[in-house]
Amino acid sequence: MSNIRKKTIAIVGSGASGTACFLQIILKYIVEGKDSPLEIRLFEKRDTFGEGLAFGTGQEGHLLNTKAGLMGIFPHERLHFVQWMHQNRDMIARDFPQVSIHPDAYPPRMLFGRYVRTILEEYCAIAGAHGIVVHLCRSEVVDATIKRNNTLAIITEKGEKYTVDYAILATGNPASSTFHKLHKHPRFFDSPWPSSRILSTITNKQARVSIVGSSLTAIDALITLIDNGHTGPITFFSLSGLLPRVQPPVQVSYERKVFTLANVRKSIREKRKPLRLTDLIRMFRSEAESYLAQPIDWAAEERTGKDPLALLDQDIRLATGESCLLQNILYSLRDETYALWRLLPVDQKELFLRWMKPHFDINRHAIPIENGIKIGEVLRSGQLTVIGNTDDISWKNDRFLLKTADGIEKEADFVINASGPTVAVQKLIDQPLLPNLLKKGYIEEHPIGGILADLDTLRVETSSRKRPSPLYVIGHQLAGLQLDINSLWFNVEQADLLTGDLLKHIR
Numbered sequence: 001m002s003n004i005r006k007k008t009i010a011i012v013g014s015g016a017s018g019t020a021c022f023l024q025i026i027l028k029y030i031v032e033g034k035d036s037p038l039e040i041r042l043f044e045k046r047d048t049f050g051e052g053l054a055f056g057t058g059q060e061g062h063l064l065n066t067k068a069g070l071m072g073i074f075p076h077e078r079l080h081f082v083q084w085m086h087q088n089r090d091m092i093a094r095d096f097p098q099v100s101i102h103p104d105a106y107p108p109r110m111l112f113g114r115y116v117r118t119i120l121e122e123y124c125a126i127a128g129a130h131g132i133v134v135h136l137c138r139s140e141v142v143d144a145t146i147k148r149n150n151t152l153a154i155i156t157e158k159g160e161k162y163t164v165d166y167a168i169l170a171t172g173n174p175a176s177s178t179f180h181k182l183h184k185h186p187r188f189f190d191s192p193w194p195s196s197r198i199l200s201t202i203t204n205k206q207a208r209v210s211i212v213g214s215s216l217t218a219i220d221a222l223i224t225l226i227d228n229g230h231t232g233p234i235t236f237f238s239l240s241g242l243l244p245r246v247q248p249p250v251q252v253s254y255e256r257k258v259f260t261l262a263n264v265r266k267s268i269r270e271k272r273k274p275l276r277l278t279d280l281i282r283m284f285r286s287e288a289e290s291y292l293a294q295p296i297d298w299a300a301e302e303r304t305g306k307d308p309l310a311l312l313d314q315d316i317r318l319a320t321g322e323s324c325l326l327q328n329i330l331y332s333l334r335d336e337t338y339a340l341w342r343l344l345p346v347d348q349k350e351l352f353l354r355w356m357k358p359h360f361d362i363n364r365h366a367i368p369i370e371n372g373i374k375i376g377e378v379l380r381s382g383q384l385t386v387i388g389n390t391d392d393i394s395w396k397n398d399r400f401l402l403k404t405a406d407g408i409e410k411e412a413d414f415v416i417n418a419s420g421p422t423v424a425v426q427k428l429i430d431q432p433l434l435p436n437l438l439k440k441g442y443i444e445e446h447p448i449g450g451i452l453a454d455l456d457t458l459r460v461e462t463s464s465r466k467r468p469s470p471l472y473v474i475g476h477q478l479a480g481l482q483l484d485i486n487s488l489w490f491n492v493e494q495a496d497l498l499t500g501d502l503l504k505h506i507r
């Protein structure tokens with residue numbers, strides 16, 4: 001053992017994705033009986049490891065938007081979080097008395113964060129017992145240099161330098177880069193997190209607050225405000241003006257007969273032409289119509305421009321009653337979506353992102369019914385208004401002015417940008433590392449977002465460098481290549497793939 005050179009792996013970012021990689025490296029090292037000395041450096045710029053931005057919220061009202069039964073941190077053990085909750089039921093009864101332990105429940109994200117943190121601590125101890133050296137480095141990685149021998153010098157914001165053999169980029173969800181000119185404004189928040197920043201700044205509970213966006217991120221910002229006694233008017237300003245749909249308390253299983261991966265592949269084979277987005281839409285519609293044995297008025301399904309409260313009430317009725325067929329079909333596609341996405345050529349992916357994504361997202365990333373009811377209450381009371389078709393914000397006469405394309409104007413004392421994380425590396429405003437790697441040619445941008453990597457290994461790919469990259473990537477930075485990066489279960493399975501390849505290079 002002593003003759004073999006020690007290998008060092010850096011994991012940059014210790015959110016759920018980075019932690020999932022960490023757990024798999026340790027597990028695989030032990031199970032596969034590796035004997036090269038191994039050192040892992042886990043870097044995290046936040047105060048705590050394991051939770052990340054997604055699950056490090058300090059607000060109990062921020063719920064998981066994926067049912068607990070899909071949230072296991074170990075690949076393919078989707079129920080592991082629920083099992084952990086059962087094992088920790090006394091702690092849960094004490095600290096989260098309202099939580100029911102069930103695969104279909106949507107517990108607070110902070111409880112999930114606690115779960116990931118606990119497992120991380122457990123695996124630090126297991127690593128120690130097997131001779132793996134683990135360093136938890138509480139600092140931001142701001143740059144890296146690939147040396148002649150293909151190792152990496154990792155540089156932190158404190159100026160520390162570490163040489164490692166491989167680095168996993170698990171940097172997660174960056175802030176939005178829109179409304180750049182307002183970023184420095186003291187009443188403009190470039191992201192709804194951390195909630196403490198919003199709460200300590202918006203102390204006037206009657207202030208007028210505009211939230212840019214109307215998706216899950218915007219709902220987080222809304223819940224931060226109303227759960228903490230905000231009574232002033234709140235507006236969602238978004239391009240689509242669409243609210244996420246509501247998840248049923250118990251998910252209904254659906255067996256697809258028409259819209260199957262087999263039929264998609266058969267169609268490609270028979271036509272001998274690349275897949276088109278319209279092929280998928282046709283199959284989706286045909287699936288729904290054949291289930292109902294009658295045609296559907298698809299124009300009537302269009303939600304844009306309709307009263308959000310009426311739609312929300314209808315969704316709550318569907319979620320608690322007969323359930324929504326279209327949502328059931330989409331949820332049943334969970335394990336095949338990525339395979340379908342990989343079959344779409346880039347131009348068709350672009351078309352999907354421009355044309356279909358908002359409609360897909362409101363169905364696929366729907367809200368738990370508890371949040372649906374909460375939003376219904378503030379819409380009904382008139383405290384919340386949803387305004388679509390807008391992206392014009394300016395600061396005039398000591399207040400923000402927000403305008404829509406159809407001439408509506410609203411004033412606000414504060415604006416929270418909840419329009420979602422940016423996918424363009426060049427536009428990142430809060431993460432110097434990736435723009436620095438881009439400048440050096442160590443990573444290349446994918447035309448529709450994130451960076452390029454080999455999808456079978458998640459090893460970074462570039463056209464200019466000849467040697468295999470010492471960099472791997474997981475999560476949000478694969479936005480252009482993978483559709484499901486905002487689902488934990490997907491990232492956890494990708495962590496399995498990534499670490500499987502990386503560990504091949506460790507004896």
Ligand SMILES: Cc1cc2nc3c(=O)[nH]c(=O)nc-3n(C[C@H](O)[C@H](O)[C@H](O)COP(=O)(O)OP(=O)(O)OC[C@H]3O[C@@H](n4cnc5c(N)ncnc54)[C@H](O)[C@@H]3O)c2cc1C
Nearest residue numbers: 013015016017045052053054064065140141172173475488
């Ligand atoms: C608010 C929110 C809620 C979500 N809720 C759900 C949900 O309920 N269910 C679900 O399945 N998915 C959810 N997601 C999707 C989520 O992104 C994925 O589940 C993902 O796996 C989360 O983990 P992550 O580690 O990729 O990202 P993040 O949670 O963003 O973590 C990345 C971490 O990297 C750190 N970091 C970044 N750059 C550096 C650097 N240069 N140096 C050091 N540290 C760095 C950050 O501080 C952060 O802690 C949510 C996402 C968000 C943003």
